[in-house]
Every structure is written in C-alpha cells, then in structure tokens.
Amino acid sequence: MSSRQIAAAVVIYLIKKRKEKKEKNKRKIWVRKWIQRRATLGLHEKLLNELRMEGPQQLKNFLRMSAKDFDFLLGLVKEKIYKKDTKMRQAIRPEERLSLTLRFLATGDSYHSLMYLYRIPVCTIARIVPECCAAIVEALKKEYLKVPNTQEEWIRIAKDFKNIWNFPNCLGALDGKHVVMQAPPCSGSYYFNYKGTHSIVLMALADANYKFIYVDVGCNGRISDGGVYNMCSLSTALENNTVNLPPPQQLPGMKNFSPFVFVADDAFAMKPNLLKPYPFKNQPGPNRVFNYRLSGARRIIENTF
Template identity: 50%
Template sequence: MATNDDLIIVASAACIIISDEEERQKRKRRWWMTSLFKSRSRYRGMDLLKDLTSEVEYGLFENFCRMKSADFEWLLNRIGPKIAKQNTSFREAIPPTERLMLTLRYLATGDSFTSLMYTFKISKQLISYIIPEVCSAIIESLDDYVKMPSNAEEWRSVAENFNTQWNFPHCLGAVDGRHCILQAPIDSGSDYFNYKQNFSIVLMGIADSNYTFLFADVGCQGRISDGGVLKNSVFWKKLQNSDLNLPPEEVPYVFVGDDAFSLHEHFLKAYPVEQKKGSKKRIFNYRLCRAQRVIENVFGIMSAVFRVLRKVMLLSPEKATTVVLTCVYLHNFLRESRHSRNLYTPPGTFDDDKDGTVMPGSWRKVRDRTSQSFVPMTKVGRKTSANCEAIRNEFSDYFMNEGRVDWQNDYA
C-alpha cells in the first residue's frame, strides 16, 4: 500500500514532467526560417552582384565594395575555399561571394548588423559569425602585404624614398596611433577607457613614404598611451634587441613620430617648445612634421574609405581587432593593386608638397570633425637622454648646412 511519502514523490515527478512538456511547447518554433530570409531565393547575392556590375560606367560595384571587380574576383579566389560552407537538408549555405560582399560592405559603411540583414536577407546572428570569419581569411590571404624590411638594403631603399620625397634622410618610417572606438566591453572595467572618455582599442602603425603600412599593431587597450603601445609591440622589442637588421651608419637610421613617443637613438620627435622662426630647431620640427604627415594621411584615407573605423563598433575587442587589422591589409592591397590603386587613392588624395607649400589632400575634405571615432593618441611629455638629444641636434645641424633646401626658411 502506498504511503503519503510515495504519493508525494509521484505527484512531484508528474509536476516535473508537465513542466518540462510546457517548456518544450514554449520553445517550439513557429517556423524554421522567417519569410524575409526565405525570399533570398528570389533575390540572391549573385543577382545583386550582376546588378552592380551591369552598368560599369556608373561605378556602382566599386562604390559598394571599394575595389574593382578584378580585385574582388582575385580576393574571392584566394579566400573562397576557406569560407565556403556545405549545404544541408535544412537550408542552402551562404555562398562565398555573398559572404565576401557582405564583409566588404560592412567595412565600407560600418552599418549595424540589423541594417545589413535587410540588405542581404541574412539574419544578424549569422552575420555576426560571417564577418569575423571572412576578415580572418582576408588577413591570412594577404599576409605578405604588410611586412617590414628584412635586411639593411631594403631599409636603405625605404630611407632613400623618404629623402627623395620628403627631404628627410635616414628615415625608415613614420609612426602614429589611433583610437578605434568600441561599445563598452563586458566586465572590462577601465581597461579600454581612454582619455576621450570612450572605450577603444589602439591601432599603432608605421608607414613608408609610399603611404603603405610596414607594420601594424592592433588591439591594445585604449587607456594606454602611444608610447606604451609602442613599447609593448613586437616592433619595439626587435628594435631594442637589434633584431631589425638596420643599416649600420655613424648617423643612426631613425623613425619619426609625435610627442606621444619618447626620444630614442632610433626614434626622433620634434623639439618640445615653440622655436624662433628660422632657427635650426624650428626648421628641424618643420622637416620632421613633413615626413611624419605620411602616417596621418594613411590613417585619413583608410578611414575615409572604410567607414567602419569612424563609427562605434558594436563588437568585442577581439572581433574589433580583427576588423581593424583587415582594413590595414586591404589598404596595402588596394594601394599596390594596378586595378584599384587609382580608385582607392586617385590623384590629389594625399597631401602634396610643392617646394614647401603643402596642398591638403582630398581625404581631409570628407573628414567628419564631429566624430569621436578613430581619434589621435594623447601626447605625453617625456624625458630624453643626452645621447638622444645629441642625435636630434645632429639632424638639426644637417638641415641648416649640407641638407639645406632653398624654401625651408620661408615656411619654418
């Protein structure tokens, strides 16, 4: 005969079974896919691609993807096998072409995943997986496009180009950094909170005189200054350990930067205070700023084309790092492409210098000066050693004597 305890146990088990069944009924989907995404079969990404390329004279495809169709096809062939998925009995996989178009459009506009969902008829949940995956494939496929010189001869070639174009000898690259603004990362505290009262990761770049990246470090927390980011990078460790294979010379080969960095044997910045017009220190500052402007132009054109850098990225720091690094690799890829180079950086894009007169590049005209995204780093005063000061003075003396140019006193 059943006891009261047995009845209680049976009743409890029955309640659990009923509760589980009710929960399953609540979770049961009304449909596998909404009608919005089912309609993709009527207007697929391939149809969109055809429409964009049907009227070449209007440049619709180039505006949509920020590159020529030839470069799009080349890139698709490189990353296609890495991003392709298998069809299942439930649904057809999104083709690699659509995945690449979706990612390039996101980089070009910085639109929200919800906005892209209505354009491509792909759920925002799936978009959140597609974009980081395609970005990682692009970085892997374009790995050779961002590479520092590996020997003394290659470094000398970089320095000769700087001297020819910007009248700054022994310069191996211009260095600067930018904050890429994020939504507040979960449980991050103040790690990513920067001096602009935003959350960000830092892009640190070194550019040559051809406006391409030699090195990029992305992902450092926004609270860290330019100097701190630089000193935690692989580049700085190699520089400190003499592993960069720089050319051996009596006057060191140097990198140039702004006041956010500290003076170093191989790193020059401007003199800290306003100098008398025509003095050797003011002329040095002017010549250095002309060379350092290269990296400012690189950041300017990259953010003008890839507008995702100008908007608050609603991504985790890890995914945002991948997105920013993708923009860096695509910048070099498009700069070196014979198809898209003039599309990406048409004549007049960058600042030009005619005998000391600086002509602002067209990228400056499209800057959003009210935007708080992609902002410069904070400048921090730093002490300098006597040896580093002597190297800077040696450059100053050179600019006043054998390295003098006729127009410098008129503008410095």
C-alpha cells in the first residue's frame, strides 16, 4: 500500500470511531417519563390545589404566604415569567414557576430535592429560580423596597419607635447578616468570615414594624459589619446629607436638641447619626438603663432577619 492509501485508511478509521462514539453518547430519551407526567401528577396539579381548597393554613406553611397573596404576586410577575409552548414540548406554567421559587426561598431546599418534588429537571430549575427572583424584585421594588426620602416618612418611623419600643428619635435598627455560601473557585479566603464559613453580608435597616427600609447585599464576609457599613450607599448618603433626615428635636423632658439616629450594636463605630450601647460591663445605673432601651430597639433588626 502506498502512503496515500495508508493515510486514507487512517482517516476512514478515525471517522468510523468518531461516529461510534457519538452513537454511544447519543441521548436515549428526550425527557424522562416521570417528568413528562408533571401535567397530571405534578405537585402543583395535585397537592397545592388540594391545600388551596382544604388546607389554607398548610398552604401558607408550604409557600410562606396565603393563596390570596400568591395570586396577587402571580398577577404582578406572570407576564415576566411566561414562556411560550413549542412543537417540542409544553412550557412550564407561570404558577408552577412561582410556587417552585417560593418553596426554594422558604426552605432553601436543594435543586435536586425540588426536582423530585415538582417533576422539573435540575437544569431547568437552575434557570427558573433566578428568573423568578429577578421578576419579583422588579415588580415589588418600587412599592416595597423603597427607602424613605422625605422628612415626613422618617418622622413617621421615629414615632413608631417611640410609641412601640419607647426609644425616641430613632429612625431604624441597623445590622449585618452573613449569608453562608460555597466559596467561588480561586477565591481563597476572600469570603471567609470569623465564624469559619464563607459568606456574603446582607446589611439592612429595619423600621419599628419589622420591615426592611434599606438593604445592601454582596460584600464579602471577610469584612466586618462596621466595614461593610462604611462602604455601603447609606453611609455615603448620610455623610453627603442626601438622605433628607429631619432636623434635631427635643427628647421628652429635655431642653437640649438631639439628632435623629440609627441604632446598632458594638461592631459599628459611633457617628452623629449612628448610636450604639455603652461598652464593657459594670456601667452605672443610667448607662445600663440606656443600654436596655437601645437593645430593645436594636433587636428589631435581629428579629427581622
């Protein structure tokens, strides 16, 4: 055989082997049969509809919201998460996508666990959850994630702190929460925190009724709460006087004017509009009373988390 014939034979042999490998790795099924039965046996078609009719309290426990709230939220995000049917398959309906996302947010279950619960593949769940979360934030941020920007709004919050928690001139309770996560590749100790885990920090401000009025999330867990606050937009806005805080007012029974403040724990640095408790033990009586009152107002953010 000539060298040309040998080369042609080698090429034909390699092409044959490649075809055999493709046939070996060829997907045997398009969708698993137990997943195809989602339309008739899926969780949303069976359990959730039964709970809606027979056990509203259990439905609220399952999704962390009532059927009325679920329908209201679905109406806001339905157009954003709707997918069209194709010739290949029927799209997953918006109500299934939303209930799946709410269950994930309520429990933190893994995608693999939710796959068997909802009969939806893991790869599909990995797309549904971020899309639904983005749709929820987009639909609710103007109404429910709004930072107060007028003096009347701030004064209303201060009145609630005074009437409910007996702490006047308070505009909110501030603290950080570590959200544990798996360290990203090649991140080293960038996200490693003092608790021995990897995390990002959720810095938040809550009013007297356990509602978030400011949220900043994403800073690496290696940074302390005080450091996170110094880098967040709230701290910058306070330094630049763009938050539109009300002017100082007299405390009950006092002649001196005191500024409106946010309350925090000892991890934060004292600032004109940031108040923290007296440090160390064995404080005199008035200081202990002050710490008790401040802790009562500050624990709002702990309970909100």
